[in-house]
Amino acid sequence: MPELPEVETTRRKIEPLLRGQIITAVRHEPSHRYQGTQAAVGRRVKGLTRRGKYLMLQLAAPGAAESEPHDLELIVHLGMTGGFRLEPGKHTRVTLETGAGALHFDDPRRFGKMVVVRPGEYAGMPTLSGMGPEPLSEDFREDEFVARAATAGAVKPWLLSQKPVSGVGNIYADEALWHARIHPAQTALNADEASRLYRAVREVMAQAVEAGGSSLGNGEGNYRQHDGEQGGFQGRHQAYGRAGQPCARCGTPIAKIVLGQRGTHFCPQCQVVR
Template identity: 75%
Template sequence: MPELPEVETTRRKIEPLLRGRVIQGVEHDAPHKYRDTHLAVGRRVQGLSRRGKYLMLQLAAADAADGEAHDLEFIVHLGMTGGFRLEPGQHTRVTLTLEPEGTGDGQTLFFNDPRRFGKMAVVRPGEYAGMPTLAAMGPEPLSDDFNEGDFVRLAREAGAVKPWLLSQKPVSGVGNIYADESLWQAKIHPAQTRLTESEGKSLYTAIRDVMENAVEAGGSSLGNGVGNYRQHDGVSGLFQHEHHVYGKGGQPCPRCGTDIAKIVLAQRGTHFCPKCQVLKERSGEGKRSNRQTV
């Protein structure tokens, strides 16, 4: 699934194609998945931002002056396999047509989504009642809003740390890949609960480091399947070459040489080093073990 680095890379790549253009048409055959997209037709794209794993097009009237407040947002969630392309394909679900700018050519973007989990909606700014994850999302990990002290305080009361991160509430945009990588860097077991202050600080630093490096690398492209992440021009991300544990089950930990273990935690495949990331018993909890390897 595209996570923050992949979605941010997508935003950076397609924003120049969208900014300033008037949307001429939005074609699809699934109104329950792509809600109220007809409201975008005739609107100018003032900008393209990102919140966690969501893309957000700011829309205003076609004759709106530069800098005028937008009155609609076109929300896009890529799902597990969604992405924009310059050419239609077997799995094209949405066609977005933009009017020419000046004497130039128009632009058409095709939203391809083999597994059909992607979603879109046009809403008033901030009206996210139909998107509870977006409405309750935590701070951006690379922003000043992601405060170490606040994160450490929340982590002290957290349940199993990886599912907690995946909830998007303590910090936005962290999915399966980057949770595993951040926890490995911080030397914290994915099922660890109630992080100490030092563990919380280590994890905070690791999340920022991993996310920053992944964004710089253009995200992670895994395998060669039709649904794997690529950019609109077919370019792959490069951060998969820097993965230490994700997808490395049975391979040696690059830090200590112990075989990387894989468990299922909260129904998600989870990778960690049993030696570097020991599950610690906290006061008031029963004994647990690392015998969850599958």
């Protein structure tokens, strides 16, 4: 957490607060997790984009024409527990100040990151520079996915690598594999399996984005938006977090194993290793 649906929801919610604003200050504790942030001060936010689980604030000189490309990007990775808030709290790590007010980045477990770079200069961020296509874009092609899946190792870790498709994390990998009826440890998917998984990834991600992502529990690291609103997709989970509960298809209790050092949920009746 957060994964693509949560990050995309964050982008949509905070973009109206930042677009067109000039960043007047960036305040944070000394940390290697926040690099080059002072370069953002005095810059105008042209817009917010997203790549996988990364937010990108497009920064330009205040007097630059709207038609001119931005020349800096403030890259934000929310980590496991990061999120923006309207008010500072005990876990506030970074504060972005603009003429319209301030946004505070809260991160109880301190895994979030921010760095200012030139557009496309992502060599220091190997996950970002090497990730696959966006799951809801035209670049995510079924034929290419099917071809790559034929030689893949265990399918869930393969999805989590971000190389076949971007933005899929632990929650949505479990959900997509349940919908596709594929065991998380299955290797070398055949064409039918890979096609089912391709469609499941697209459908699950589209539904999760529409629902505003998933909020799990009520702890301090629970995902929510800057205005306190939680996601709504957790009520539609069929596998993730449902260990011991009946499968919605067959009634068999959902199982939980550890695969690739990640808790993994699946139906042992509907999802079997071929």
